[in-house]
Amino acid sequence: MLEWLTHNPIADLYGPHFLALYAGVILVTLLLCGILRSFTDPTSGVPLPRIPAEPDPYEIAYLRGGTAELARAVIFHLLQDGYLTVDGGEEHRGKRKPSLIRWRDDAPDPSCLKDLEREVYSWFRRGLTPEQLFQSDYLRRLERHLAPYEERLRQEQLLTVPAQLEQLVRLWCGGMLAIVGLGGYKLLIALSRGKHNVGFLVLLMIVGTVLLTIICSRKGRLSARGQDYLARLQLGFGGLRTRARSAQERQAEPSLLLLMSVFGVTALGDTPFDYYPAMFHRSSVGGSGGSFGSSCGSSCGGAGGGCGGGGCGGCGGG
Amino acid sequence: MSTQDRLPSLGSGLGYREPFRTDLFLRPGAVDFLEIVADHYLDASREKREELELLASQFPLVPHALDLSLGSAEGLDPDYLNHLAELVNQLDPPWWSEHLSLTRSGGVEIGHLSPLPFTREAIDTVCRNVEAARRRIRAPLILENITCPFFVPGAEMTEADFLAEVVERTGCGLLLDVTNLHINSVNHGYDPWHALERLPLERVVQLHFVGGHQEGGTWIDSHSHPAPPEIWALLEAVLAQSPVKGIILERDEALPPFAELEAEVARARTLGKKHGRWD
Numbered sequence: 001m002l003e004w005l006t007h008n009p010i011a012d013l014y015g016p017h018f019l020a021l022y023a024g025v026i027l028v029t030l031l032l033c034g035i036l037r038s039f040t041d042p043t044s045g046v047p048l049p050r051i052p053a054e055p056d057p058y059e060i061a062y063l064r065g066g067t068a069e070l071a072r073a074v075i076f077h078l079l080q081d082g083y084l085t086v087d088g089g090e091e092h093r094g095k096r097k098p099s100l101i102r103w104r105d106d107a108p109d110p111s112c113l114k115d116l117e118r119e120v121y122s123w124f125r126r127g128l129t130p131e132q133l134f135q136s137d138y139l140r141r142l143e144r145h146l147a148p149y150e151e152r153l154r155q156e157q158l159l160t161v162p163a164q165l166e167q168l169v170r171l172w173c174g175g176m177l178a179i180v181g182l183g184g185y186k187l188l189i190a191l192s193r194g195k196h197n198v199g200f201l202v203l204l205m206i207v208g209t210v211l212l213t214i215i216c217s218r219k220g221r222l223s224a225r226g227q228d229y230l231a232r233l234q235l236g237f238g239g240l241r242t243r244a245r246s247a248q249e250r251q252a253e254p255s256l257l258l259l260m261s262v263f264g265v266t267a268l269g270d271t272p273f274d275y276y277p278a279m280f281h282r283s284s285v286g287g288s289g290g291s292f293g294s295s296c297g298s299s300c301g302g303a304g305g306g307c308g309g310g311g312c313g314g315c316g317g318g
Numbered sequence: 319m320s321t322q323d324r325l326p327s328l329g330s331g332l333g334y335r336e337p338f339r340t341d342l343f344l345r346p347g348a349v350d351f352l353e354i355v356a357d358h359y360l361d362a363s364r365e366k367r368e369e370l371e372l373l374a375s376q377f378p379l380v381p382h383a384l385d386l387s388l389g390s391a392e393g394l395d396p397d398y399l400n401h402l403a404e405l406v407n408q409l410d411p412p413w414w415s416e417h418l419s420l421t422r423s424g425g426v427e428i429g430h431l432s433p434l435p436f437t438r439e440a441i442d443t444v445c446r447n448v449e450a451a452r453r454r455i456r457a458p459l460i461l462e463n464i465t466c467p468f469f470v471p472g473a474e475m476t477e478a479d480f481l482a483e484v485v486e487r488t489g490c491g492l493l494l495d496v497t498n499l500h501i502n503s504v505n506h507g508y509d510p511w512h513a514l515e516r517l518p519l520e521r522v523v524q525l526h527f528v529g530g531h532q533e534g535g536t537w538i539d540s541h542s543h544p545a546p547p548e549i550w551a552l553l554e555a556v557l558a559q560s561p562v563k564g565i566i567l568e569r570d571e572a573l574p575p576f577a578e579l580e581a582e583v584a585r586a587r588t589l590g591k592k593h594g595r596w597d
Contacts, residue, residue: 050376053346235372239340255344 010182011189018186019200026208029178033171033215040167043157043225051236057261058116062149063158064230064264066221067139070149073261074120075101076268076276080257083107083121086275097278102127116145130279158226165218172216179208230262237262244271321458322491322523326412327596328378328564330587332579333526335569339369341576343376348580350587351378353566356414357385360401374409380524380564381406381414388447388461389420389434403454412563413458413523415493416451418444418484435470436480441487448488460523461485462493465501465539477502478516491523494560496552497545497568501530501537510552522560527553527586528568542571544582553586557593565590 005011013021038044061073078084084107086098101124110121123138133139153159183205190198222230240259244267259267265277329350332338342349352373359370359381373379383402386394406414419431434440451459463481475483485492494517503510527550529543545553545567556562565586569579590596 048375051343051346051372231368232372235368236343237340239337243340 022204025182026179029175030211033175036171040164041224043223046225048229048232049156057257059149061261063153067142071139072265074117076260077257078121084124098275099129100127157223158229159221160223168216175212233262325563329596330565330583332583333566333568337573349583353380353382356381356383356402356405359405379409380411381409383416385421386416387421388416388444390422391443394447394450399454406455406457411457413460415460415462417462417464419464431464433466433470436473436475436477441483444484445487460491460493463495463498465498478513482518485518485521492521493524494522495526497528497549500548500552501539504537519560523563525562525565526568540571541568554589557589562595
């Protein structure tokens with residue numbers, strides 16, 4: 001048995017010939033994993049939900065970019081409705097770039113606000129910059145408000161499910177068995193026979209492992225159905241971009257909130273609220289990235305895996 | 319129960335144009351159904367296919383073709399018919415529509431809807447072409463009257479009698495464009511109400527309406543203005559007598575705020591309800 005383990009067609013295969021074979025095995029493994037990966041998302045091809053008659057901008061923002069995006073949407077709504085105002089910052093090329101968000105002196109009674117809005121409103125009693133907001137644990141306080149959104153989105157199969165992650169892990173393990181298993185075996189055989197020219201073998205193993213990991217990584221928190229649904233919302237509401245240019249700053253134009261939710265803060269760039277994307281862009285550049293922070297990292301990860309579909313802590317682009 | 323009786327009542331809607339898209343989703347109750355220009359989705363880009371999919375998921379759609387050229391003596395363009403059949407069969411609408419006109423003759427593309435001679439030979443041609451279309455497209459076909467800048471010399475009958483006979487021989491329903499009826503009557507100097515009396519109103523499935531404009535005393539079917547009172551009067555008269563299943567406002571030019579279009583559609587819907595065409 002031991003004899004067969006150390007002397008067989010693979011173990012005895014001439015080095016360059018083995019490398020050619022190994023490259024082919026890696027290629028086939030990657031192709032196979034790529035094809036099988038598409039089957040791990042059961043929502044692919046499932047008919048999409050209808051665009052609701054009264055779309056909820058908060059739910060859409062949460063779909064697109066998670067908690068951080070939801071917070072941005074709520075803050076924007078509070079600014080539009082006169083509960084919050086912006087201060088400070090600098091003028092740059094004739095454009096205002098405020099840095100502080102605080103309560104408005106003549107704000108309406110906040111008891112009319114929804115729980116979620118009142119929670120966010122409370123953060124700004126002494127004023128906060130977006131950097132301070134994302135570097136602290138304020139966003140975690142939103143967690144207790146997320147359940148209804150999370151539940152609705154999961155019911156509609158718009159978010160990836162844990163089962164999908166498990167399938168991806170299994171796929172990755174299978175691929176690793178093929179790539180590292182075969183490559184590692186040959187490496188051990190080579191070393192046991194005193195051959196140390198194993199550089200190409202190791203390089204192929206590393207490249208194959210990296211590519212396999214890329215193929216098997218979770219591509220965001222949205223399922224295939226979720227991504228298609230978001231694209232459908234963007235197609236349906238694309239006209240909001242044009243009409244946003246004529247909005248007035250103090251006008252509580254509901255379509256601007258919907259625009260921001262569907263396309264992200266950058267969609268406000270041509271509107272009287274063009275300082276809003278600049279404020280949150282700076283928070284992504286200047287911040288060190290807290291738990292829901294400015295960079296694609298922990299906020300997007302959630303249960304693990306890659307970045308959020310529509311926007312990470314700081315960018316929130318469309 | 320006739321084929322027409324089995325058709326669903328769709329209500330009141332708009333001819334779909336891309337500028338309306340976002341408003342249709344912001345105010346989904348504004349229309350009961352949409353009429354799409356079939357030619358915009360034949361051999362379409364990915365974007366147009368996605369748009370069609372989006373519209374079909376949210377609204378009942380009725381395809382309205384432009385270029386089948388039912389009056390062409392040389393027959394239908396097989397390539398166009400193939401694409402049209404693929405689209406209409408895929409959508410599976412309650413009906414689809416095309417014009418009683420000519421857009422192609424002797425291999426020459428005319429480029430717009432041209433009137434047919436009101437002759438028996440023309441009726442025979444239309445019947446042959448309708449039959450050819452029916453062999454490929456499952457949904458019922460309804461036929462629209464067009465504006466006639468001129469009447470082809472040698473007519474054997476009036477336009478109304480021509481429409482009546484075509485509908486009788488093909489078994490198709492009628493898409494009565496009351497604006498076109500009015501424009502033809504004013505421009506050619508006859509009474510639209512008299513023409514209306516001679517039409518087979520029991521075969522009217524759908525109505526088109528919109529306002530045009532006048533140039534030097536001639537009415538132009540520009541689809542550019544709200545419908546004037548004369549059009550509303552004709553519309554209501556037809557609704558009172560015909561088992562109309564749907565009405566479409568065909569506004570293409572000088573688009574006003576969506577709320578104005580919504581108001582016209584709503585007015586048509588109310589008239590339909592008043593005459594028991596839908597709930």
